[in-house]
Amino acid sequence: MIDYNSFGVVGGDRRQIALAESIASDGYTVYAFGFDTINFQKGVIKAELDEIAAKCENIILPLPVTADGKYLNTHYSEKKTPLDDTFAEYMRNKTVFGGMMGKLFLTSELWDGIDTYDYYTREDFAVKNTVPTAEGALEIAMREYAGTINGSNCLVAGYGRIGKVLAWMLRGIGAKVTVSARRTSDLAWVELFGYQAVKTDDICDRDQYDLIFNTIPALVFNRRMLSKAREGTILIDLASAPGGVDYEAAEKLGIRVIKALSLPGRVAPKAAGEIIKNTIYNIMEE
Amino acid sequence: MIDYNSFGVVGGDRRQIALAESIASDGYTVYAFGFDTINFQKGVIKAELDEIAAKCENIILPLPVTADGKYLNTHYSEKKTPLDDTFAEYMRNKTVFGGMMGKLFLTSELWDGIDTYDYYTREDFAVKNTVPTAEGALEIAMREYAGTINGSNCLVAGYGRIGKVLAWMLRGIGAKVTVSARRTSDLAWVELFGYQAVKTDDICDRDQYDLIFNTIPALVFNRRMLSKAREGTILIDLASAPGGVDYEAAEKLGIRVIKALSLPGRVAPKAAGEIIKNTIYNIMEE
Amino acid sequence: MIDYNSFGVVGGDRRQIALAESIASDGYTVYAFGFDTINFQKGVIKAELDEIAAKCENIILPLPVTADGKYLNTHYSEKKTPLDDTFAEYMRNKTVFGGMMGKLFLTSELWDGIDTYDYYTREDFAVKNTVPTAEGALEIAMREYAGTINGSNCLVAGYGRIGKVLAWMLRGIGAKVTVSARRTSDLAWVELFGYQAVKTDDICDRDQYDLIFNTIPALVFNRRMLSKAREGTILIDLASAPGGVDYEAAEKLGIRVIKALSLPGRVAPKAAGEIIKNTIYNIMEE
Amino acid sequence: MIDYNSFGVVGGDRRQIALAESIASDGYTVYAFGFDTINFQKGVIKAELDEIAAKCENIILPLPVTADGKYLNTHYSEKKTPLDDTFAEYMRNKTVFGGMMGKLFLTSELWDGIDTYDYYTREDFAVKNTVPTAEGALEIAMREYAGTINGSNCLVAGYGRIGKVLAWMLRGIGAKVTVSARRTSDLAWVELFGYQAVKTDDICDRDQYDLIFNTIPALVFNRRMLSKAREGTILIDLASAPGGVDYEAAEKLGIRVIKALSLPGRVAPKAAGEIIKNTIYNIMEE
Structure with missing residues (x-):
């Protein structure tokens, strides 16, 4: 029965x-x-x-x-x-x-x-999943970077869902946060929340970063762009495959790239399970 | 010469x-x-x-x-x-x-x-050292806790230097933060910065926590206190030796305790080196 | 010439x-x-x-x-x-x-x-204009409310552009912020940024507020809803005409309503002028 | 009886x-x-x-x-x-x-x-009173400054109780905050919480401010210091009498000075009354 x-x-x-x-x-x-x-x-x-x-x-x-x-x-x-x-x-x-x-x-x-x-x-699933993704990225940054995130110069490339949460958390622990975006309205959001705004095309002209978090699923960090970055910079690539970085060029230029995929399930399985559950409950209620 | x-x-x-x-x-x-x-x-x-x-x-x-x-x-x-x-x-x-x-x-x-x-x-050294300590504690929490810190119930026991920074960072990434202190003026600070305040003696009466960060160098988390905590709680002990936790009792009660000492040198040696350098420069300037 | x-x-x-x-x-x-x-x-x-x-x-x-x-x-x-x-x-x-x-x-x-x-x-104009609007609402709240915003219970009704900025600023000065929204994905955003989330239909069931900021351009605060609010609550209506509040009912129920329109030009003319200028510059560059 | x-x-x-x-x-x-x-x-x-x-x-x-x-x-x-x-x-x-x-x-x-x-x-009274004081200062700034606080360059002179709260609130609504202090340990605190730090003696050398909040009860803003400030700057003096500003010099130099005393009782009498009550309750409990 x-x-x-x-x-x-x-x-x-x-x-x-x-x-x-x-x-x-x-x-x-x-x-x-x-x-x-x-x-x-x-x-x-x-x-x-x-x-x-x-x-x-x-x-x-x-x-x-x-x-x-x-x-x-x-x-x-x-x-x-x-x-x-x-x-x-x-x-x-x-x-x-x-x-x-x-x-x-x-x-x-x-x-x-x-x-x-x-x-x-589902949009609600995607939004909630940004949290374990962003925390996973933070954990990687803390583990790999020999300095502290607090006080470091961080670039968040892209102001989609993950970019929004990651930038917010980075500022929340005291990093100096720059966010890149393409649309003028996104750049307006970026500035009003207290980050430095930079157009995607000018990413590496403005400032030099200790940590770069890429969330853009397109080859933004190509050879030309990477050649402007500072040697020793750590680049954490959160963009889904094939990712947003020319890995070969990065290696030659001394930029360390860490590919960080499927973070929710790996870093916070319990949270990720709860998110699936709550999304299903939301579907059932509708 | x-x-x-x-x-x-x-x-x-x-x-x-x-x-x-x-x-x-x-x-x-x-x-x-x-x-x-x-x-x-x-x-x-x-x-x-x-x-x-x-x-x-x-x-x-x-x-x-x-x-x-x-x-x-x-x-x-x-x-x-x-x-x-x-x-x-x-x-x-x-x-x-x-x-x-x-x-x-x-x-x-x-x-x-x-x-x-x-x-x-030096006081300036101690203040700056709170940053790698707090970030080290966060990193441990992210690694060990299967949920996300964002949205979790965290207790910071003690509102000294490390407690101040840790509570601020936890709130900065979206945790629900309770801070315990003894003095009424410290409890006033705690509330105005947006944390829940609890007197040290009532720590485990008020709420149940996913994560407890102890910064008090005295045996606050004795058997009686631990017996009120929720099974499965993770307790990160940042207090210098002999620490603030009855380890034996914790084990019996299903509270996982992680001893986290000397974090600056271990998690952020570059930052820790910079801090020593800047403290020395400050001394030389005075 | x-x-x-x-x-x-x-x-x-x-x-x-x-x-x-x-x-x-x-x-x-x-x-x-x-x-x-x-x-x-x-x-x-x-x-x-x-x-x-x-x-x-x-x-x-x-x-x-x-x-x-x-x-x-x-x-x-x-x-x-x-x-x-x-x-x-x-x-x-x-x-x-x-x-x-x-x-x-x-x-x-x-x-x-x-x-x-x-x-x-223009979207960039609308985004930037949220800043003087939200600050204008804050200024009204500070002037009219006999308590402090820090520590007060605030409801932001609606999580559109203005709601996003207002909620962020209120939390930034230490208010206890609840945000109402209709969509589950918006409620997910609300929770992850550290606010309490409430469905629009349940606004006044959950909690009692010292200050309510309405940003929804629909009659959400009708007689039925207002009758659940606490006497003495201050309701600042930011929704464009005809506004979102049954003024007559509010008066009878002891809810003080303040209509706050065209805030940018009134509270921050210099900022509002700069926003128009920058929007025009953006248009010219495109 | x-x-x-x-x-x-x-x-x-x-x-x-x-x-x-x-x-x-x-x-x-x-x-x-x-x-x-x-x-x-x-x-x-x-x-x-x-x-x-x-x-x-x-x-x-x-x-x-x-x-x-x-x-x-x-x-x-x-x-x-x-x-x-x-x-x-x-x-x-x-x-x-x-x-x-x-x-x-x-x-x-x-x-x-x-x-x-x-x-x-009492220390707890003094701490709690910083809240209506800081909010009163914010309200004045919002009313008097024709721009928005969000995005403006603010200096908080002094990192005592009021300075701590004011800087925190200003950052919380998105101002660019510089804090001046004398002690290296205070400057360390200032930096770790995400503000720019400046030594009190160098206040006006580093940057130019839209708004200056003085909390130091000593004549820091003398003729020499004021002569370096930008014309049009608004200086809100929160220091108790005789205050920290050479008013005559300020007027000549086009610096607008607003004396803001006894803010708690004036801007938030209800909050101020609650603070007195809670302090008395604390005394009675001890």
């Missing part, structure tokens, strides 16, 4: 573990599949897919659901779970939440008839 | 390396002793004690000068340098700067006649 | 005076019309419209250009200047900047052939 | 009115003398001195108790109340709180035998 207050957490990494335990601590029944090597806290019951299909109303798939488009992303299981008609069949008549579901939908035509919600594409 | 613009950096760890290089980059001649395994940047010349004595006006000893009261603190040398009349003799007619010089003075009566300045006892 | 580096400032209030003087201090020649009672600082020359037409390349009209659609907005002149074909004729072959130009265009068909830019509709 | 939970509020201005009403709202019985023209809110009973003496355990005198040393400070009464043996007699066997009690003690020898507490000399 289906329990309308039950969740099936199917596959994933540490975020999904935190998510399952957090939902359980809210009083729901949680069944988990794909965590063979994990001992869950009270309230999360390990189960096979057929049992989950029989009992749960809501299914939560991981972020991303799959890496290769063939198997479910199950970080804590030796056994591979193919994504096919059998898998999709289990999901029929469920409400299915997942992150980056595009490849999943190609694995079976049954998905056309299933109620799905991609939490990864 | 003595060069009045020359410094001898005698012994120490990474801070002293940064210090030597930083002084050199200000245009002074720097001679360094006790760094056999180190390749300095341009401007720092390795030398023996007699050469330093012959050439330098100012001598900088490490922090601490000595651990055991017998040998110089030389982290990057295999050879031991005894602190005795011979050593003191080299320092005659110099201006000698050092950190925690008490034990040094017991090693030779010659020290009575030498001009010495203990930078460690 | 036309001077390509000259500006004609035609009509306006204190903002336009500041604007004229600020452009002059940048080294341009500035002719001003419609300021009979004003003595300008060095560099601004009073002139009639025909002289301005003969000499200037760029014309700057006020904000708003006209109130009634018939006459130019000339706050500092006894004489009325009709907006008609004659006026438009003077503007031919010029670059004309103005604020809220809609009514102006109805006064002559000649405007169809004139190069015009409405600085009021 | 004496009521141990009763307070007599004897004389004062708007702060004492707020104080009386605030104590009443805490559930105590409050008798007030010297407020003939005032209608108190529920819970405050007007009474003569003999009645207060008969009924109250705790007496609260105003701040200051007296201006001339002869009569009680009664801002809301036409009738003068002499400070003499008769007055002191009423206070026998009471706990008497007052602000600046020095002159009072000279009016009768009976005071030697009375239990008195000067709340004005």
